[in-house]
Amino acid sequence: MREQIVICMPLKNAEKTLNKSVNSILQQVNTKREVVLLVGLDNSTDNSEEILKNIALQNPNVVLLNVDFNEAYLNRNFLNDYARKNYPNCVLIGRLDADDIIYSDRTISHIEALYDKHNFDVFMCGNKQLLNGDVLEWENKPSKELLKDDFLIDQLFEMTQGNPKAELASCNIFIKPTVLIEYPKKVSAEDHWFTVLLLLQKEKINILIDEQLLYCFYSLDGVLTNENKNKNKYSQSREELYNYCLNQSPLVVIRNKWNDYMSKGGMSFHESNILKNKERLENFWKLDYPLNKRIEKQLKEFAHKKIRLLDIGCGPFPKSGVHLENYSIDRTLVDSMADNYHALLEEHSINTYRQEIIKSEGEKLSEKFKNNSFEVIFSKNALDHTYNPISVISNAIDLLVPGGFLIIEHYIKEGEYTNYFGLHQWDFFIKNGNFYISNKGGQIIHDVNAFFKSTQIESFYEGKKIINIIKKK
Structure with a gap:
């Protein structure tokens, strides 16, 4: 039986963007492995379910799962776990939100080739951003420097200051099924938390960061994205993440001890x-x-x-x-x-x-x-x-x-x-x-x-x- 790459899509009310998003997965070419799309439909009130059912009738690799979470982090964790338990030949689990579009029809094959070469546990790459339907010139690409604690801390601090170019490229991550880290219970920025939790495990897992590859067109127009930005919880979650990383990063803890000792002479x-x-x-x-x-x-x-x-x-x-x-x-x-x-x-x-x-x-x-x-x-x-x-x-x-x-x-x-x-x-x-x-x-x-x-x-x-x-x- 062929190995599989499973893409997980948590979904709620995305009828306007759903076709483009799903088709960008179905149109992938040159992949050695079977590409499966898992969709967690969470209490949608629009026409999303009908659209998906019609697509799934013609594409058996599109799997629709009705869930009742009303929380993005629960939906994401459920889909990842479902992939682990129900697809024993799955080698990679990725994600794509229902308003995002995979960058090209060869993107998955590029990621697949990197996996075959490096056997990574976690893969991170970049995205282009969409605002009001227009593609922005700036590309959100992760730096390999994120594997250094000081750099990560500095970038998280910039996020707390509202710097949009400091936002982690958190939607562009693939993991092996053996990586069991979950999205934490956060009202906002749960994907950034997930990314940081992965990065903090860099001594135990093989993390590959590709500074050039683009995974998707990431929409800044999403309902949840805009709602979150208008809430205090948007900034609070980023500040909490920054402080958490300060306290958890072993190198930062050591540096703080070092600075304390040096300050005392x-x-x-x-x-x-x-x-x-x-x-x-x-x-x-x-x-x-x-x-x-x-x-x-x-x-x-x-x-x-x-x-x-x-x-x-x-x-x-x-x-x-x-x-x-x-x-x-x-x-x-x-x-x-x-x-x-x-x-x-x-x-x-x-x-x-x-x-x-x-x-x-x-x-x-x-x-x-x-x-x-x-x-x-x-x-x-x-x-x-x-x-x-x-x-x-x-x-x-x-x-x-x-x-x-x-x-x-x-x-x-x-x-x-x-x-x-x-x-x-x-x-x-x-x-x-x-x-x-x-x-x-x-x-x-x-x-x-x-x-x-x-x-x-x-x-x-x-x-x-x-x-x-x-x-x-």
Whole structure:
């Protein structure tokens, strides 16, 4: 039996647009799978039922289901669940509202091809918008950046401000039947809620966002759409969604903890360390302090002797070193707490030999430096203190020249060891030979090797430490 793609259409009083909408599904061509339309007719008082019955008589793949919900979210969930239970060969469940029209007769076949290539769990794409029957020039296309918590939060905030171009392209989503997330009970914006709930599961499910493909012509003239916009619940639901996402997003929670810790200074450890070990610590700043042995080992890969070195999260006493005989080492130091560290060093009369720590979060290195700027980037016991280590690694790789190295040293599962105290919100470890990063409870788990396939990654344990050497190809 052929596999199926099931399109779900919740319907109430859509006699004026129904024929065009349904026909846009029936006219799909070049699909390998059977396309089925499920319509949930919910107490329509116009001629919608008669129109559908006539269409269904000639098209057995149009299935009419009479329901009694009077709530859009209940109808949507019912149809999705009906597809799961009654179409065992269904591979994808999509949606189309009764006043929307699929963009072209090959749209479903394009989505089908992407599914065959990527085996996604969730698919999102864009739409053209209709207002008073006219096609608007602007296209509502989702960005792949939605998979980043900060970007999603910013877009949801713009939605609360009434920015129409910030509205999520929530009507253009396909899911596997195995994705069991439901539309929540919301009077307004239940589709946006559904979209966000899916995006927040990005660490557990495979989400593909196509920034170019258009799924449908989306009507802004719908009865419910216009009614909702005239109610306070329209804006209230968006504000509620924004606040919900702020509290639910693991990365945002971590960033809030990070910001809180940073705002309090976090200098007590360094103060105590200087009082006990000032003479030894001062050596790290000397211009003849030996280059870190791991860095020295990688320099054999370069034909030239002039090396640009970036030390990320160097702290008040950089451990990278700066001197190696017969080499010219141009070292750059960065740390998000640079101002605090310079004040601390000045207070204790520690000579930095005119070397400066540049203030920058690791997540924002690309704003400070150009790509291909360094042969070697080094970070010791610092990336596990960041709020988004994957972003830091990504930035670092961009800053490396081809053939350059990112060398990072950390304690194994430092977050777990410290019970995720303070800045220690991440665990670095090796699994099946690959470098992994996870947070408390495993809400976020990154296989770094899989994330950065264009690099060569060597990972190994050394005592209580995990060493990762990432080479940019």
